[in-house]
Every structure is written in C-alpha cells, then in structure tokens.
Amino acid sequence: GQQLNQSPQSMFIQEGEDVSMNCTSSSIFNTWLWYKQDPGEGPVLLIALYKAGELTSNGRLTAQFGITRKDSFLNISASIPSDVGIYFCAGRDIGTYKYIFGTGTRLKVLA
Amino acid sequence: NAGVTQTPKFQVLKTGQSMTLQCAQDMNHEYMSWYRQDPGMGLRLIHYSVGAGITDQGEVPNGYNVSRSTTEDFPLRLLSAAPSQTSVYFCASSYNSDSGNTIYFGEGSWLTVV
Numbered sequence: 705g706q707q708l709n710q711s712p713q714s715m716f717i718q719e720g721e722d723v724s725m726n727c728t729s730s731s732i733f734n735t736w737l738w739y740k741q742d743p744g745e746g747p748v749l750l751i752a753l754y755k756a757g758e759l760t761s762n763g764r765l766t767a768q769f770g771i772t773r774k775d776s777f778l779n780i781s782a783s784i785p786s787d788v789g790i791y792f793c794a795g796r797d798i799g800t801y802k803y804i805f806g807t808g809t810r811l812k813v814l815a
Numbered sequence: 816n817a818g819v820t821q822t823p824k825f826q827v828l829k830t831g832q833s834m835t836l837q838c839a840q841d842m843n844h845e846y847m848s849w850y851r852q853d854p855g856m857g858l859r860l861i862h863y864s865v866g867a868g869i870t871d872q873g874e875v876p877n878g879y880n881v882s883r884s885t886t887e888d889f890p891l892r893l894l895s896a897a898p899s900q901t902s903v904y905f906c907a908s909s910y911n912s913d914s915g916n917t918i919y920f921g922e923g924s925w926l927t928v929v
Contacts, residue, residue, distance in 0.1 A: 710857075737917055746905055746920040747858070792857060794918065801846055801865050801911050802873065803918050805858040 710793055710806030717783055718814050725791060725809040726777040733795030736769050736776040737803070741790045750791075751778070783813050818842065821906050821921035828896040828928045836891040836924050838906030845911040847889035848918075851875065851902040858905065864889055865911055896928045 710727045717723055727736070735754055739747035751762050753769035753776060760767055766779045776793055793806040822837045840847065848863035850873075860873030864883040878900060880892040889908075893900060903925050909918040 735916065746923050749917050749919075752917050794858075796916075796918075800863075800871070801909075802848065802860060802863050802871075803907070803909070804860065805850070807857040 708793055708795060708804055708806035710809055712809055713807065714810035714812070716812045716814060719783060719785060721783055723780040723783055723787070723811060724777060725793075726775060727793035727795070727806045728775045729795055729804075730774070731795070731797060731804075732773040734773070734798050735796035735803075736767070737794040737796075738765075738767050738776070738778045739792045739794065741792065741808075743789075747792055780811075783811075785813050785815055787811060788813050819906055819908055819919050819921040821904075821924050823924060824922065825925045826927070828893070828926065830896060830898060830928060832896050834893050834896065836893075836904055836906075836926075838889045838891065838921060839887050840889075840906075840908040840919070841887065842908065842919070843886060844908035844919075845886070846909040846918075847883065848873070848907050849879070849881065849889070849891045850905045850907065851900075852905065852923075853902050861891065861904075893926075898928045900926065901928045902926060 708727045708729050738750045741747045751767040756773050758769040764781045790808045792808050794803050819840045845866045849861040850858040859875045862881040864870045903923050906921040907918045910916045
C-alpha cells in the first residue's frame with residue numbers, strides 16, 4: 705500500500721543530543737504533518753506545514769516542508785527523556801484529500 | 816470539547832463474529848477516515864470519506880465496510896472477524912480545504928480477535 709518512506713526506523717541517542725528524521729514520497733503533497741505517539745495513546749500533532757519551503761518551530765522542534773513538495777524533515781534539539789516515543793510524518797494527497805502516514809521513527813533517549 | 820470520539824476502547828471478538836466500531840466528531844469536518852496500527856507498524860488507511868454519502872477505499876480495505884450517512888458519524892464494520900484483524904484502530908477527521916488543515920485522532924480502539 706501507499707506509505708511514506710520515513711527514516712531512520714529507530715534511534716538511540718544520548719540526552720542533550722540533537723535528532724533528525726525525514727520523510728520522502730513519490731507523490732506531491734500540499735500538507736506535511738508531524739505527530740508523536742506515546743504508548744497506548746493516539747498520535748498528537750507536533751507541527752503542521754502548508755507551503756513548500758516553509759520552516760516552522762515548536763519549542764525544541766523544527767520541521768521543514770521540502771521545496772519539491774515530496775519530502776519533509778523534523779529536528780529535535782537538546783533531546784530530553786520525555787522525547788521518547790514514535791514520531792510519524794503524514795502527507796496529504798492533493799487529488800483525494802487522504803492523509804498518508806510514514807512508518808514511524810522510534811526514538812529512545814538515554815539519560 | 817469532545818473532538819473525535821471512538822467506541823468501544825477495548826473489544827475481544829471470536830473469529831467469524833461481526834462488530835461495528837463507532838466514530839463521531841463534533842467539529843463539522845467533511846473528511847473522516849479509519850486507520851489500523853499493528854505492532855511496530857505505521858498507520859495504514861482502511862477507508863476514508865470526503866463527505867456524507869461518499870466513501871472510498873484506502874490501502875487495506877479488505878474485510879471492512881464503512882458508510883457515511885451523516886457528517887458526524889463514520890462507523891467501521893468488521894463483517895467476519897479474523898485474527899489478522901487484531902490491531903489498534905484509529906478514527907480521524909479533518910476539513911477538506913486544500914490547505915491550513917490538520918487531522919485529528921480519536922483515542923483508539925484495541926481489538927483482539929481470537
């Protein structure tokens with residue numbers, strides 16, 4: 705089925721380190737969204753991007769909408785233990801309005 | 816401040832049984848959708864709807880039916896449950912407009928088929 709390619713799949717980092725993850729698609733999207741999911745809960749929106757080239761921050765999180773409209777990245781600066789979780793990207797298909805999700809990046813922060 | 820409401824939260828079914836997962840939203844969103852999430856996997860789209868009376872298949876529609884008789888409700892029906900349908904199911908909704916939207920999730924429904 706259609707899914708976004710999200711990388712890395714998982715990562716272990718030390719507390720205080722910066723983290724970077726990205727998503728790529730073969731389709732053009734008009735919206736990119738980044739979510740975090742904690743165990744046993746639904747995804748929670750972190751950042752929304754609506755224009756090619758847009759760079760948006762939310763605290764220690766920064767995300768960008770790629771110029772080609774086929775990719776996006778999320779950076780987390782100075783990671784802390786509560787950053788642990790699964791991060792998903794999502795893109796919205798222009799023709800059908802449907803949202804497609806990446807396979808997730810599992811982040812573990814070592815104190 | 817309900818947002819997207821899913822019921823039930825937990826359900827155990829026997830193989831071959833049928834059931835309906837309920838989803839309702841109070842934000843007047845045109846777009847509603849159902850995803851399933853298997854362990855270690857991302858969210859896979861089952862069915863979606865861009866408005867009342869309109870439904871379409873996602874990536875993994877087999878074994879599921881949906882209908883959209885009202886803007887608020889989007890139930891997901893399992894016709895004859897199979898162990899492969901053991902999963903966490905999320906309902907989500909959004910406006911249809913081309914930009915400036917986000918998709919909002921319910922809290923999830925944990926389904927086990929034995």
